Amino acid sequence: MDFSVDIIFKIAAVGIIVAVLNQVLIRAGREDQAMMTTLAGILVVLVIIIQMVNEFFTTVKTMFQL
Numbered sequence: 001m002d003f004s005v006d007i008i009f010k011i012a013a014v015g016i017i018v019a020v021l022n023q024v025l026i027r028a029g030r031e032d033q034a035m036m037t038t039l040a041g042i043l044v045v046l047v048i049i050i051q052m053v054n055e056f057f058t059t060v061k062t063m064f065q066l
Helices: 002-027 031-063
Strands: none
Touching: 002 031
């Protein structure tokens, strides 16, 4: 349970940081950089999720001695 809450907080933190940076950049007239910030945030979240899936499959392989 604590593990899933930790992941939710990590993803939420990335989302908040990206949203703030996005708004600052848009107001500064840097829409292209705002879009790149959004894409970078998406990639960070995907890396977090991929690591979780990898850990899950490693655990399953260990459990079933595969």
